[in-house]
Amino acid sequence: MKPTPFGNGRSGRSVRGMLAGLAFASMTALGGQAALAQDVTTIRVLNWEPGGADYWKALVAEFEKQNPTIKVELETVPFDRYPEVQGPYITTKSGPDVMENNAGLELFDRRRAYEQLPPEVLEAGKDLITYSGGCLNFDTSQACYGLPFGYQGNVMYYNKKVLTEAGLDAANPPKTWDEMNAACEKVKAAGKTCLAIGLSGIFPAYWNFPEVARNYLTEDDMRAMLAGKMPWTDPKMVNVLKGLASITEKGWTNSSAPSITMLPDGADIFQSGNAAFAGTIISDAANWAAFGKILGDENLGAMRWPTIVADAPLAGSFSGIESSVFGVSAWSDKKDAAFQFVKFMAGKENAELLTKVAGGISLNKNVDPSILPKSEALTQILEIIKKPTLHAGVLLSGQEADALARGWQEVSLGRLSIEDWTARMQTALEQSPSKRQ
Amino acid sequence: MAELANLARGAGDARARPFIRRDMLIAILFVLPGLALAILFKLVPLVRTIWLSLQETRGFEDPTFAGLANYRAMVADPAVADSFRNALIAFATLPIWIVLPLVLAFLLFQKTPGWKFFRAAFFLPYMIAPIVVGIMFRQILAPDGPLNAVLRAIGLAPLAIEWLNGPTSALLALTAVALWSFFGLGVLTYLSGLSTVSEEVVEAAKLDGAGFWQLLFHIIMPLLKSVIGYWAVLCTSGILIWMFPLIYALTKGGPGTATVLPEFLVFTTTFQFMDRGKGAAIGMALFVFVAIVSAFVVRRMYVEGSKPR
Numbered sequence: 001m002k003p004t005p006f007g008n009g010r011s012g013r014s015v016r017g018m019l020a021g022l023a024f025a026s027m028t029a030l031g032g033q034a035a036l037a038q039d040v041t042t043i044r045v046l047n048w049e050p051g052g053a054d055y056w057k058a059l060v061a062e063f064e065k066q067n068p069t070i071k072v073e074l075e076t077v078p079f080d081r082y083p084e085v086q087g088p089y090i091t092t093k094s095g096p097d098v099m100e101n102n103a104g105l106e107l108f109d110r111r112r113a114y115e116q117l118p119p120e121v122l123e124a125g126k127d128l129i130t131y132s133g134g135c136l137n138f139d140t141s142q143a144c145y146g147l148p149f150g151y152q153g154n155v156m157y158y159n160k161k162v163l164t165e166a167g168l169d170a171a172n173p174p175k176t177w178d179e180m181n182a183a184c185e186k187v188k189a190a191g192k193t194c195l196a197i198g199l200s201g202i203f204p205a206y207w208n209f210p211e212v213a214r215n216y217l218t219e220d221d222m223r224a225m226l227a228g229k230m231p232w233t234d235p236k237m238v239n240v241l242k243g244l245a246s247i248t249e250k251g252w253t254n255s256s257a258p259s260i261t262m263l264p265d266g267a268d269i270f271q272s273g274n275a276a277f278a279g280t281i282i283s284d285a286a287n288w289a290a291f292g293k294i295l296g297d298e299n300l301g302a303m304r305w306p307t308i309v310a311d312a313p314l315a316g317s318f319s320g321i322e323s324s325v326f327g328v329s330a331w332s333d334k335k336d337a338a339f340q341f342v343k344f345m346a347g348k349e350n351a352e353l354l355t356k357v358a359g360g361i362s363l364n365k366n367v368d369p370s371i372l373p374k375s376e377a378l379t380q381i382l383e384i385i386k387k388p389t390l391h392a393g394v395l396l397s398g399q400e401a402d403a404l405a406r407g408w409q410e411v412s413l414g415r416l417s418i419e420d421w422t423a424r425m426q427t428a429l430e431q432s433p434s435k436r437q
Numbered sequence: 438m439a440e441l442a443n444l445a446r447g448a449g450d451a452r453a454r455p456f457i458r459r460d461m462l463i464a465i466l467f468v469l470p471g472l473a474l475a476i477l478f479k480l481v482p483l484v485r486t487i488w489l490s491l492q493e494t495r496g497f498e499d500p501t502f503a504g505l506a507n508y509r510a511m512v513a514d515p516a517v518a519d520s521f522r523n524a525l526i527a528f529a530t531l532p533i534w535i536v537l538p539l540v541l542a543f544l545l546f547q548k549t550p551g552w553k554f555f556r557a558a559f560f561l562p563y564m565i566a567p568i569v570v571g572i573m574f575r576q577i578l579a580p581d582g583p584l585n586a587v588l589r590a591i592g593l594a595p596l597a598i599e600w601l602n603g604p605t606s607a608l609l610a611l612t613a614v615a616l617w618s619f620f621g622l623g624v625l626t627y628l629s630g631l632s633t634v635s636e637e638v639v640e641a642a643k644l645d646g647a648g649f650w651q652l653l654f655h656i657i658m659p660l661l662k663s664v665i666g667y668w669a670v671l672c673t674s675g676i677l678i679w680m681f682p683l684i685y686a687l688t689k690g691g692p693g694t695a696t697v698l699p700e701f702l703v704f705t706t707t708f709q710f711m712d713r714g715k716g717a718a719i720g721m722a723l724f725v726f727v728a729i730v731s732a733f734v735v736r737r738m739y740v741e742g743s744k745p746r
Contacts, residue, residue, distance in 0.1 A: 083709050255602070256599070256602070258691065402709060406690075406691060409693055431710070433712060
């Protein structure tokens with residue numbers, strides 16, 4: 001029998017010992033790696049980074065600190081491109097473990113892509129001012145698919161410097177449509193744009209429509225809209241369209257309005273100091289913190305949109321909605337970790353980060369008010385949001401939001417009548433899968 | 438005996454002859470992977486799209502069979518008609534897409550002063566991502582953007598229009614931006630074709646007194662017919678099915694539906710309106726439309742290519 005090379009002698013023993021040692025070390029290392037891989041769960045979170053990059057960096061760090069066995073991988077998409085990225089994921093039933101969505105109809109439309117939140121996760125909702133936008137038909141007793149973290153809604157920002165240059169009293173911005181018209185005449189005479197606006201994309205539906213709708217609709221009308229039972233041919237809805245059309249017809253806006261989006265183009269016009277007013281939102285992107293940083297907090301004011309019908313029941317209200325909600329995707333195989341993240345989003349620690357780092361307005365009732373940044377625009381916003389109502393924008397279907405924007409573009413260019421716009425809106429309503437009776 | 442022996446040999450040959458010849462087998466083996474890929478990635482998705490176009494889809498709920506309902510809805514939808522009308526208008530610019538790069542390529546071929554610089558410069562736009570091109574031109578074409586500033590500065594103020602606000606100007610602006618982004622590839626394609634043209638032929642024509650345009654139309658174009666045909670097919674698909682990123686970044690299809698092309702409508706219908714069935718039906722209509730137009734162009738290319746020079 002031929003001896004093996006390592007079969008005999010001292011050198012053979014030492015080599016065998018070395019090999020055994022190596023094998024043991026390798027197995028230990030592999031075993032260790034396997035244990036590590038088993039211990040850490042990585043979840044992918046699809047989001048549009050509401051509140052900005054710094055806030056999300058801090059948020060992920062805090063979550064991972066609290067949950068050392070879960071690692072978060074962010075997939076961040078710009079807000080105006082979000083539906084186009086999320087759509088294919090939902091259609092193919094694959095992709096991220098956690099997804100962000102606007103509360104309301106947009107979430108209800110996509111509810112099959114979300115896992116219903118279990119009671120232990122919904123428990124976190126009790127610390128919030130509201131979380132109904134994540135639940136079917138805005139009813140917390142029905143199935144809920146996502147939890148919110150911040151408060152969102154529309155206000156009109158104004159640049160005090162531009163108003164003063166135009167000979168207006170910056171301490172008393174316009175409160176009615178007529179006052180706004182008079183102010184715009186002066187601003188235009190001073191060579192500036194009165195209202196910075198962009199009519200492309202989803203912004204007209206979310207940021208402008210609700211503010212005009214409050215002048216004509218009641219909350220019951222809005223619930224009827226959600227159920228698809230409020231036709232666009234109804235005189236109230238026609239008045240809303242007329243109100244929107246009057247903004248561009250009166251020449252308040254930048255001439256590029258029909259071909260640009262409010263974010264970033266419209267907001268850029270306001271941020272550059274070339275416009276007196278901009279209708280945007282209280283939290284996330286294009287908010288008081290972002291504008292204040294560029295224009296200077298001392299030059300920035302926030303007000304309710306001027307009223308068209310002063311005695312309308314909701315004219316003095318705030319179109320508020322949970323900013324966005326986070327839910328767990330139905331196809332995720334890491335649901336426990338994903339639910340943990342959703343719960344964290346609604347929690348107090350995240351609420352404080354939102355306020356401190358992003359200057360956002362949290363829905364969590366336990367946030368210490370003293371940590372809020374000092375800003376006059378923020379103080380004005382905190383006053384405005386005290387009288388909330390439903391946000392009509394999130395009740396529009398994708399078809400309606402698209403027809404609203406395209407119709408308004410054509411109306412402002414004088415190529416479409418209000419009657420034809422109304423007819424298009426009605427067709428869009430009838431073609432909306434989520435609103436079919 | 439000899440006959441018997443031949444018969445026996447013949448029978449033996451018949452027994453030995455394989456069912457498929459060896460060269461045929463090799464040919465099939467070479468073709469199979471390509472065929473499998475074509476079936477998997479072309480035919481199967483096409484059949485699935487046809488099937489989806491016959492389904493009614495309510496958001497993300499499970500679809501139900503709807504027959505031709507999506508096609509009827511598509512025909513009744515004015516946005517669909519608008520998008521195909523826009524596609525035809527954009528397609529009508531095809532001669533510019535074909536001739537402009539050819540003229541530029543011929544100038545380079547003739548070593549016009551600065552040709553080395555322009556050869557690189559012309560290709561540069563093609564290397565910029567279409568989405569970036571769209572964002573770039575949204576700024577350039579703005580009412581107070583650089584293009585209008587230049588026009589006003591050189592005394593052409595009447596031409597400083599709101600490019601992206603007018604229904605015709607927006608579509609033409611979109612097409613022009615696409616052409617700007619794409620023409621460099623055309624120049625390169627034509628240059629490779631021109632490299633096969635004999636210099637003696639060009640010199641002889643020049644000696645006979647042919648000018649630039651005579652040379653181009655009577656000498657170069659007949660010699661480059663097959664290259665022109667190839668480029669025409671590329672441009673056809675470029676105009677009809679590759680404009681999406683530009684539309685998305687530049688106009689989002691607006692104002693109104695002025696710059697909505699069918700491919701953009703397929704996307705919005707499917708992913709924004711959650712109407713996958715109707716989106717698939719529009720996609721099928723686009724497929725047929727492109728197939729008809731391309732078939733015409735390809736046929737012309739083969740007819741011209743097969744003619745003796």
